[in-house]
Amino acid sequence: MNTLLRFDQGTLVLEGFPSLPSTLKTYFSYDARVDAYRASAHYYFEIIGKIKKLLKTNNAPKYRHLKLEPALAFNVYPHQQEALASWQAAKGRGCIILPTGAGKSLVGVLAIAWASRSALVVVPTLDLMHQWYALLKANFPDTEIGLIGGGYYEVRDLSVSTYDSAARHMERFGNWFGTLILDEVHHLPTEFYRNIAEFSIAPYRLGLTATPERLDLKHQELPNLIGEILYRREALELAGEILAPFQIRKLYVELSATEREAYNNALTLRDLFLKQNNISLRSLKGWQNFVMLSSRSPLGRQAMRAHRQARQLAQAAPAKLRTLELILAQHHQDKTVIFTEDNATAYEISKNFLIPCITHQTRVKERQAILDAFRNGSYQTLVTSKVLNEGVDVPDASIGVILSGSSVNREFVQRLGRILRKSEGKQAVLYEVVTRNTQEERVSERRRSGMSFEVEEKPNLENNTLPLFDNLTNENNEETF
Amino acid sequence: MLPSELLRNTIRAGQAYPYYLKGEKTQWADKVLQIVTAHINQSRSDLDEALRALEGDSPDYQLVRGLAHLLLAEANFTIASTVEPEVLRQDAFLLATKYGHGTKQRQQILEELSIKHNLPPETIPDALYADLPENHILTFVPETTAEKLVDLYNLAQAQGLFYYAKWLVIHAFRNVPGEYRRLFHKLKLYGLMYAVEGNLEDGYRIHVDGPASLFNQTRRYGVKMAAFLPALLQVTRWALEAELEIKGKKVIYNLTSESALKSHFPKPPAYDSLLESSFVERWLKSNTAWELEREVEIVDLKGTVFVPDFALRHPDGRINHVEIVGFWHPDYLKRKFDKARKAGMKNLLLAVSDRLNVTDEHLEGLSGPVIFFKGKLEPKAVLEVIETLES
Numbered sequence: 001m002n003t004l005l006r007f008d009q010g011t012l013v014l015e016g017f018p019s020l021p022s023t024l025k026t027y028f029s030y031d032a033r034v035d036a037y038r039a040s041a042h043y044y045f046e047i048i049g050k051i052k053k054l055l056k057t058n059n060a061p062k063y064r065h066l067k068l069e070p071a072l073a074f075n076v077y078p079h080q081q082e083a084l085a086s087w088q089a090a091k092g093r094g095c096i097i098l099p100t101g102a103g104k105s106l107v108g109v110l111a112i113a114w115a116s117r118s119a120l121v122v123v124p125t126l127d128l129m130h131q132w133y134a135l136l137k138a139n140f141p142d143t144e145i146g147l148i149g150g151g152y153y154e155v156r157d158l159s160v161s162t163y164d165s166a167a168r169h170m171e172r173f174g175n176w177f178g179t180l181i182l183d184e185v186h187h188l189p190t191e192f193y194r195n196i197a198e199f200s201i202a203p204y205r206l207g208l209t210a211t212p213e214r215l216d217l218k219h220q221e222l223p224n225l226i227g228e229i230l231y232r233r234e235a236l237e238l239a240g241e242i243l244a245p246f247q248i249r250k251l252y253v254e255l256s257a258t259e260r261e262a263y264n265n266a267l268t269l270r271d272l273f274l275k276q277n278n279i280s281l282r283s284l285k286g287w288q289n290f291v292m293l294s295s296r297s298p299l300g301r302q303a304m305r306a307h308r309q310a311r312q313l314a315q316a317a318p319a320k321l322r323t324l325e326l327i328l329a330q331h332h333q334d335k336t337v338i339f340t341e342d343n344a345t346a347y348e349i350s351k352n353f354l355i356p357c358i359t360h361q362t363r364v365k366e367r368q369a370i371l372d373a374f375r376n377g378s379y380q381t382l383v384t385s386k387v388l389n390e391g392v393d394v395p396d397a398s399i400g401v402i403l404s405g406s407s408v409n410r411e412f413v414q415r416l417g418r419i420l421r422k423s424e425g426k427q428a429v430l431y432e433v434v435t436r437n438t439q440e441e442r443v444s445e446r447r448r449s450g451m452s453f454e455v456e457e458k459p460n461l462e463n464n465t466l467p468l469f470d471n472l473t474n475e476n477n478e479e480t481f
Numbered sequence: 482m483l484p485s486e487l488l489r490n491t492i493r494a495g496q497a498y499p500y501y502l503k504g505e506k507t508q509w510a511d512k513v514l515q516i517v518t519a520h521i522n523q524s525r526s527d528l529d530e531a532l533r534a535l536e537g538d539s540p541d542y543q544l545v546r547g548l549a550h551l552l553l554a555e556a557n558f559t560i561a562s563t564v565e566p567e568v569l570r571q572d573a574f575l576l577a578t579k580y581g582h583g584t585k586q587r588q589q590i591l592e593e594l595s596i597k598h599n600l601p602p603e604t605i606p607d608a609l610y611a612d613l614p615e616n617h618i619l620t621f622v623p624e625t626t627a628e629k630l631v632d633l634y635n636l637a638q639a640q641g642l643f644y645y646a647k648w649l650v651i652h653a654f655r656n657v658p659g660e661y662r663r664l665f666h667k668l669k670l671y672g673l674m675y676a677v678e679g680n681l682e683d684g685y686r687i688h689v690d691g692p693a694s695l696f697n698q699t700r701r702y703g704v705k706m707a708a709f710l711p712a713l714l715q716v717t718r719w720a721l722e723a724e725l726e727i728k729g730k731k732v733i734y735n736l737t738s739e740s741a742l743k744s745h746f747p748k749p750p751a752y753d754s755l756l757e758s759s760f761v762e763r764w765l766k767s768n769t770a771w772e773l774e775r776e777v778e779i780v781d782l783k784g785t786v787f788v789p790d791f792a793l794r795h796p797d798g799r800i801n802h803v804e805i806v807g808f809w810h811p812d813y814l815k816r817k818f819d820k821a822r823k824a825g826m827k828n829l830l831l832a833v834s835d836r837l838n839v840t841d842e843h844l845e846g847l848s849g850p851v852i853f854f855k856g857k858l859e860p861k862a863v864l865e866v867i868e869t870l871e872s
Contacts (some may be wrong), residue, residue, distance in 0.1 A: 034784040300536040354577035
């Protein structure tokens, strides 16, 4: 009887064995639906070693052996070399943790070249998809590069896909790639995305991220899906060395009297509802309770609206825009990136200050044009909500301004990373603008929890107009708030 | 289908019940339809605002949003502006980089832009982002009624429960025509797998899940099952049971063909081909005791099924089967004969059009008889063979 291994929609099917060889019992189960044995595809590298001699036909892998040598002459830093070596020593399976700006992508390119198999790079955003496309094209000019996602479906020897598209289509092409590079790999361990790893037979797997930890602790599944963490360096360890030296400055603003009243009223309305229903927002459970109860009655809906209104008042306090104007005036020579929590504020800033804006709604071509103009100096300033949190190269920005953000530590680290690319004589400054005596103060504390940065706190801007920018100031600003 | 945040259902004693719009609540459909159609030629943000005003603080807000979601899924929006927003933006940002981003410089920049693009300066900030979805203009809403919208909503709520499904079992009761072939075709189309038990007389039990369900019961295939539901609704008599996992708990969902749900899929043609329909017409006119039933037998071939075109049932209890082979495509021919061979049915008559390129290789190993026909398949030719077969 012909024994056959084949790939079937994200699984491996073994045919022609009257009974299952005992070495394979941990991987395969009998599937009565098709009268054959079936295993999860991601065990392929373990299975094939045990089964090779018993197998007449192996139709599972469709990936190719390629000759891949990076065409660009790189300056490989010691930490990149060490990272790659640790991955090679682990037979090409595992995760590497490097801070934003430390050249993760280059480690990915070197890994693809070393593995020399058809490779799929999986990324969370369209920007990153295009960035990887350009990187692969420059390094492997003789190999066709495909895009999967954002309207493309091109499965080629080297392909770049979004997590969404990869999760949707892995059933179809899980056997076309021998190497998987998972950029920003902390996205992987969710119910939907984990199939990218499980439905692939790729023997070589590399996960890259600056921040593997997830609040839901699902990063504990990464060793099984990709491999262990093999190498890890933090931003602080690399600062000054390969990253620019940086400062974090926290600026406080106050709500105006009317804003304060509206803020307090909203919170009172919300808290009344919370109290009546015995809810504490200190825990995740309390918050889920609030969400649930708020959808059930007009009072609950009012309370939720009040909650949002209060948050909006603090996040988008007009005093923040005045502070921003001052920061922009102070740093008009410096490349500056402004971060907001929501798109609406980003667009408002764009309209008010005439600053180019990138959100997830910005189309890829315009995004690229804005980033290019920023790179060559035609634009000095950029405002963005969350899309530039991750990965996308924002070259040479030296000033970051967090006007509003979430309490997620990863977001903070990523935003900081946007200004850390080292260049001659660069001193990076990250401003954090926080509304005094609102919940933003706590949010700001939480986002920096567990980090050992020294933060310079500035007094209230409302009362102290100058000097705010002491050592960086080179002209007096007469504006008052 | 609806995004999961707009789904509503209740769970009682381990059973899930989708929320259906009925009675007074169907008024929301009228109101949403009115507001949406009244906002043709207005911006999406104006429409959104009107819809928010409609829901107010009512706990029914999810209904309003769900109805609007389904209605707008088929609507068109377009950009309204005389100047390409991206060009205007680029000009504005370049000027601001030159002059500065302050409030004072802003006025000067707006005036320069106003002259260059022939727009009033005060309209420029809004024109900068006329291409954002919230500034798009609603131009087309498909012709529909509040009733149809309610049907669509209720279907979407039922489909929504399947997002949480790990597996489902369809009990297909004996009925004529069986319409099974389309059912299995759709299952395959949506990447689902099945195992079939049962027989023609008592009906069949079809267990549906996906390839990786073998290792752990996953909800991975739930969305596919949801997409499959409208196809199931076009089949006559069945009951299904689905096992869902909602918030970590096992929940059962039962649905039958007797439910009020309506498929929005266009009605498929009654017959796959003219050959079949004309054969049925002639059979009904012919004088014979054999009764013709369409697509009632399912043969599980492990990974695929074989559903013969017709079962012929004699009052004395004999049952034989007929499959018409009339399509020329080589792949189709090979598949057809492979299936017939694998099914191994002695009481299956293959009626093959003599215009096809059928070779000895095709016919080898078949268990039942084969006849060839010219043009039309005559009942007489079929009857002659059928009578001689052992059921």
